[in-house]
Amino acid sequence: MFALSLTTLRDRWTLFVGAIVTVTIGVALVQASLLTLIAAATADIAAGLPPTEDLLVRNGYESAISMMGMILFISGFVAMFIVGSTFAFTVAQRRRDLALLRLVGASRRQVQRLLVGEAVLLGAVGTGFGVALGFWVAGLEADLLIDFGFVPAGFTVAWRSWILAVSAGVGIGIAVAGSLGAARRAGQVRPLAALRATAKAERVMTFWRWIIGIIATAGAIAMMIISSAVGNEGALALSTSVCLVWIVALAALSPVIVPVVGGLVGLVSRLILPYSRLGELIHANLRDGVRRSSSTATPVMLLIGLLVGLSGAMDVMAAGSATEMELTLDGDLMVTATGDLGDELAAIPGVKTVSEEASVIVGVDEERGESQTNVAVLGVAIDPLTYPQTHRITEVEGDIARLDDGAVVLSRGLASTLGSDVDEMVTLQMQGVDQNLLLVATLRDTLAGPEVLLPLSDAAPGEPHRYIVQTASPAAAGAVAAEIAAMSPADPDFDVVTMDEWIDAAGDAEERTSRNIIIAIVGLAALYSAIAVVNAVVIAAAGRREEFAIARLSGLSRAQVVRAALWESLTVTTAGVLLGGAVAAGTVLGATAAVSEIVGRPVEATPWSLFALVTATATVLVIATSLATTLAATRMPPVAVAGARQ
Amino acid sequence: MALANVFHQPEQPLDVPNPYPDTIPPPGPSSGPAAIEFHEVSRVYGKQSTGVAALDNVTVGLAAGSFTAVMGPSGSGKSTFLHCAGGLEQPTSGRVIVAGNDITEASEAALTRLRRADVGFVFQNFNLIASLSAERNVAMPLQMAGRKPSRREVREVLTQVGLGDRMRHRPRELSGGQQQRVAIARAMVTKPTVLLADEPTGALDSKAARIVLDMLRSMVEQRGQTIVMVTHDPTAAARADQVLFLSDGRIVDRIDDPSARVVADRLARLEE
Numbered sequence: 001m002f003a004l005s006l007t008t009l010r011d012r013w014t015l016f017v018g019a020i021v022t023v024t025i026g027v028a029l030v031q032a033s034l035l036t037l038i039a040a041a042t043a044d045i046a047a048g049l050p051p052t053e054d055l056l057v058r059n060g061y062e063s064a065i066s067m068m069g070m071i072l073f074i075s076g077f078v079a080m081f082i083v084g085s086t087f088a089f090t091v092a093q094r095r096r097d098l099a100l101l102r103l104v105g106a107s108r109r110q111v112q113r114l115l116v117g118e119a120v121l122l123g124a125v126g127t128g129f130g131v132a133l134g135f136w137v138a139g140l141e142a143d144l145l146i147d148f149g150f151v152p153a154g155f156t157v158a159w160r161s162w163i164l165a166v167s168a169g170v171g172i173g174i175a176v177a178g179s180l181g182a183a184r185r186a187g188q189v190r191p192l193a194a195l196r197a198t199a200k201a202e203r204v205m206t207f208w209r210w211i212i213g214i215i216a217t218a219g220a221i222a223m224m225i226i227s228s229a230v231g232n233e234g235a236l237a238l239s240t241s242v243c244l245v246w247i248v249a250l251a252a253l254s255p256v257i258v259p260v261v262g263g264l265v266g267l268v269s270r271l272i273l274p275y276s277r278l279g280e281l282i283h284a285n286l287r288d289g290v291r292r293s294s295s296t297a298t299p300v301m302l303l304i305g306l307l308v309g310l311s312g313a314m315d316v317m318a319a320g321s322a323t324e325m326e327l328t329l330d331g332d333l334m335v336t337a338t339g340d341l342g343d344e345l346a347a348i349p350g351v352k353t354v355s356e357e358a359s360v361i362v363g364v365d366e367e368r369g370e371s372q373t374n375v376a377v378l379g380v381a382i383d384p385l386t387y388p389q390t391h392r393i394t395e396v397e398g399d400i401a402r403l404d405d406g407a408v409v410l411s412r413g414l415a416s417t418l419g420s421d422v423d424e425m426v427t428l429q430m431q432g433v434d435q436n437l438l439l440v441a442t443l444r445d446t447l448a449g450p451e452v453l454l455p456l457s458d459a460a461p462g463e464p465h466r467y468i469v470q471t472a473s474p475a476a477a478g479a480v481a482a483e484i485a486a487m488s489p490a491d492p493d494f495d496v497v498t499m500d501e502w503i504d505a506a507g508d509a510e511e512r513t514s515r516n517i518i519i520a521i522v523g524l525a526a527l528y529s530a531i532a533v534v535n536a537v538v539i540a541a542a543g544r545r546e547e548f549a550i551a552r553l554s555g556l557s558r559a560q561v562v563r564a565a566l567w568e569s570l571t572v573t574t575a576g577v578l579l580g581g582a583v584a585a586g587t588v589l590g591a592t593a594a595v596s597e598i599v600g601r602p603v604e605a606t607p608w609s610l611f612a613l614v615t616a617t618a619t620v621l622v623i624a625t626s627l628a629t630t631l632a633a634t635r636m637p638p639v640a641v642a643g644a645r646q
Numbered sequence: 647m648a649l650a651n652v653f654h655q656p657e658q659p660l661d662v663p664n665p666y667p668d669t670i671p672p673p674g675p676s677s678g679p680a681a682i683e684f685h686e687v688s689r690v691y692g693k694q695s696t697g698v699a700a701l702d703n704v705t706v707g708l709a710a711g712s713f714t715a716v717m718g719p720s721g722s723g724k725s726t727f728l729h730c731a732g733g734l735e736q737p738t739s740g741r742v743i744v745a746g747n748d749i750t751e752a753s754e755a756a757l758t759r760l761r762r763a764d765v766g767f768v769f770q771n772f773n774l775i776a777s778l779s780a781e782r783n784v785a786m787p788l789q790m791a792g793r794k795p796s797r798r799e800v801r802e803v804l805t806q807v808g809l810g811d812r813m814r815h816r817p818r819e820l821s822g823g824q825q826q827r828v829a830i831a832r833a834m835v836t837k838p839t840v841l842l843a844d845e846p847t848g849a850l851d852s853k854a855a856r857i858v859l860d861m862l863r864s865m866v867e868q869r870g871q872t873i874v875m876v877t878h879d880p881t882a883a884a885r886a887d888q889v890l891f892l893s894d895g896r897i898v899d900r901i902d903d904p905s906a907r908v909v910a911d912r913l914a915r916l917e918e
Contacts, residue, residue: 004778007777008777011776011777097775097776100774100775101775103761104761104790104832105761105762105787105790105791105836107754107755107758107790108758191734192734194773195725195729195769195773195844
C-alpha cells in the first residue's frame with residue numbers, strides 16, 4: 001500500500017504541492033515558535049535591574065510567550081485545516097481510481113491506509129523543508145520580538161536537538177490528522193463508482209458541516225445579542241470573537257452559501273457587462289462545481305474577514321482612544337521636562353492653569369484562574385487639585401480630592417478586578433515594594449486609561465513630568481508656547497507641543513503597537529489563506545483537463561476556455577470578498593458601537609484602504625493562478641485528452 | 647498456455663453438462679454445478695412501489711466453465727445483472743449465489759474476499775490505474791490480497807496475453823486493445839472462478855476485439871473459468887456457449903451455440 005502511496009504522490013504532485021508548502025510552513029513556525037517560547041520562558045533577567053524595570057521586562061517576556069503560544073496554535077490548526085481540504089479535494093477527484101482498487105480486491109481499510117500513507121509521506125517531505133526553514137524563522141521571530149519591544153535587545157533563541165523529534169511529530173501529525181476525514185470518506189467509495197461513466201458527484205455538504213455551521217451561526221447571533229446587552233468593554237471583546245465565530249460558520253456552510261452568492265454575482269455581472277457568449281457556460285460551471293467554488297471562496301472570505309475585520313476593530317479602538325483623549329484633556333499645550341518647571345510655567349503671562357503629572361508603572365497581582373500574575377499597569381501620578389481642572393473625569397464613587405499620600409484612585413474595572421470598594425485598602429507594588437493604599441475614588445472605565453491615579457509624590461525620581469497648560473485665551477496659545485520654548489532649560493527631555501499634536505502622537509504610538517501584534521498573528525493566518533486560495537485553484541484546474549478538452553471539442557477556442565475559467569474564478573473570488581466583507585463590516589460596526597458607547601461620542605474608522613489592498617491581492621493571486629493552471633491544463637490538443645479515458 | 651491455442655475454433659466443452667437443454671429460460675436454478683445462481687432476483691431503483699425494475703424476478707443458473715453472453719436493448723438490465731452477479735449491487739429481493747457463496751447480504755469484508763478470490767472484472771473502459779505500469783496493474787489484486795506477487799508470476803500472465811515485452815509501459819503508452827489485454831491479465835492473475843466482462847470489446851476495433859475474445863474463449867477452455875459477458879455485438883456474442891436475452895429486466899430468450907446471424911436477428915426483433 002505504501003508503494004502505491006508513493007506512486008500517487010509522485011504522479012499527482014501538483015495536487016499536493018499546496019499541502020506540502022502548508023506543512024513546511026506549519027513545521028517551521030511550530031519549531032521556531034516553540035524554541036522562541038522556551039527561550040523567552042527560560043531567559044535570564046539581568047540581576048540588579050530597578051524593580052520597575054524588572055517588572056516591565058518580565059511582563060514583556062510574558063507577552064512574548066503568549067504571542068508565541070498563539071502562533072503555535074494558529075499554525076498547527078490552520079495547517080491541519082488546509083491539508084484536510086486538500087485531501088478531501090483529491091479524494092473527490094480520484095473516486096474512480098479508489099473505486100478501481102476496491103474492484104480488484106482492496107478492502108476499505110486498505111484504501112484508507114493508502115490515503116494515510118500519502119499523508120505520512122507528504123508530512124515527512126514537509127517536515128524536511130520545514131526544519132530547515134525553521135532555523136531562519138526562529139531568528140526572524142527573535143528580531144520581531146525585539147522590534148516590538150517585548151524582549152530586550154540581544155535576545156537569542158538557542159537550538160535544541162530534541163526539537164527535531166517534535167518537528168517530525170508535528171509535521172507528520174498535522175498531515176495525518178488532516179487526512180483522516182478524507183481517508184474515512186475514501187473508504188466509503190463503492191467499487192461500482194469505477195463503472196459509472198460520470199462519477200456520481202460526491203456530496204460536498206456533509207452532516208458535520210451542517211452541524212458546525214448551524215451551531216456557529218447560532219453562537220454568533222447569540223454573542224451579538226449578548227454584546228448589545230453587556231455594553232462597554234465586554235462588547236468590545238465580544239465583537240472580535242463574533243468575527244471569528246462568523247468565519248467558522250460561513251466556512252462550514254460555504255458549499256451552500258457560496259453558490260448562492262456566486263450566482264448573484266454572476267447575474268449582476270451579466271447585467272452590467274456586455275452580453276458574453278461564455279456567460280451561460282460560466283454560470284452552469286459555477287452551479288456544478290460546488291466543491292471547487294467553496295474551496296476557493298472560503299479562504300478569500302477568511303482572509304478578508306480576519307484581516308480587515310480584526311485590524312478594522314483595532315483601528316476603531318485607536319480612533320476611540322484619540323477621541324477620548326480629545327474629550328478628556330482640557331488644555332492647550334503639553335510641556336515635557338525632567339526638572340520641576342511647575343512654578344516657572346505658572347508665572348508666564350497668559351497661563352491660567354498648569355497641571356503636573358508623571359507616568360508611574362504599578363505592579364498589580366491579578367488572579368487569572370488558579371494562578372496569580374504580577375502585571376504591570378500604567379498609572380499616573382497627579383496633583384489632585386489641578387488634575388480635575390485639566391481633565392474632564394467622572395468619578396463613579398468617592399472623591400478624587402481626597403487623593404493624598406497613602407491613597408489611590410482606580411478605574412472601576414481595575415477596582416472590581418482587585419475586588420476592592422472605595423474606603424477599603426488595596427495592595428499595589430511600587431518600585432517592587434508592596435504598598436497598602438486607601439482607595440479613595442473610582443473612575444469611569446476608559447479606553448486609553450489611566451487605570452491608576454497616585455499622588456505626585458509617588459512619581460519615580462528621574463521620570464519626565466508632563467505639564468498640561470491651560471491658557472487664558474486659546475488665541476494666545478501660540479505666544480505662550482513661544483515663551484515656554486524660549487525657556488530652553490538644559491534638559492534633553494524638554495519639549496513643548498500643542499495638545500492636538502500630542503494627542504496625535506500618542507494615538508500613533510498606540511496604533512503602532514496594536515497593528516504590530518495584528519500583523520504578526522493575523523498576517524500568519526493570512527499567509528495560510530493565500531496558500532489555500534492558490535491551492536484550491538491549482539487542484540480544481542488539474543481535475544478539469546478532460547472538461548476543458550470537451551469544451552474545446554464543442555467549439556470553444558483555447559482562449560475562450562481560459563477566459564471562461566478565469567471569469568468563473570473571479571466570480572467565486574468576488575463571492576468570497578463579499579462574504580468576508582460582510583464579516584469584516586459586522587465586526588467593525590460592532591466595535592464601533594461599543595467604542596462609541598465607551599467614549600460617549602460617535603467614533604468612525606473604516607478600513608477601506610486595507611480592504612482594497614487585501615481584495616486586490618487576493619484577486620491578483622486568483623488571476624495569476626487561474627491563468628497559469630488553465631493554460632497548463634489546455635496545453636495538449638483536446639483530442640488527445642478527451643480521447644484517453646485514463 | 648501457448649498463445650496459438652487461442653485461435654482455435656471454440657468447441658462445446660464436453661465435461662460440462664449444459665443445464666439448459668431447451669431454448670427457453672429454465673424455470674429454476676440448474677441442477678448441474680452452477681458458478682452463478684440467481685433466485686428470483688429483482689433490483690428496483692427508487693422506491694419499491696413507484697421505482698423502475700432493472701431486474702424483474704430473474705431466476706437463472708450459469709454452469710461452471712461456461713461462457714455466457716448477455717444481450718438486450720439499452721436499459722434492459724444487462725449491466726445490473728452483471729453488477730448483481732459480482733456483488734457490486736445488492737438485489738432488492740431474491741438471492742444471488744456466486745461460486746458457492748450466498749452474497750445477497752454479504753458484508754463489505756465478505757465481498758472484498760469474493761473479489762480477491764472468486765470474481766474478476768473486465769470493463770469497456772479498461773479501468774487501469776493510470777499511474778502504474780502494466781506490470782504493477784496486474785500485480786495489484788495479488789498485492790491487495792496480501793500476497794507479494796513474484797515478478798515471474800506477473801510476467802507469465804502478461805506473456806499469456808501477448809504483452810510480455812510491455813511490462814514497464816504505463817496505460818497511456820499502450821493502445822486500447824493492449825490496455826484491455828492488461829485488464830484481462832489483471833483479472834486472470836488471481837485465477838478467479840468467475841470473470842464478469844461488461845462490453846469488453848466495446849471500445850476496440852475489430853482486430854483487437856477478436857484477440858480479446860480469443861483470450862476469453864481460451865480462459866474458459868484451458869482453465870475452466872466461467873465467463874459472463876455483456877455485449878452489444880452479435881459477433882462477440884457468437885463466441886459464447888450461450889446467449890441470454892434480457893428485456894425490461896426479464897430473461898426473454900436464450901440461444902445455445904449461437905451464430906452471429908441468429909443472434910443479430912433475435913436482437914433486432916427484441917429492439918423493434
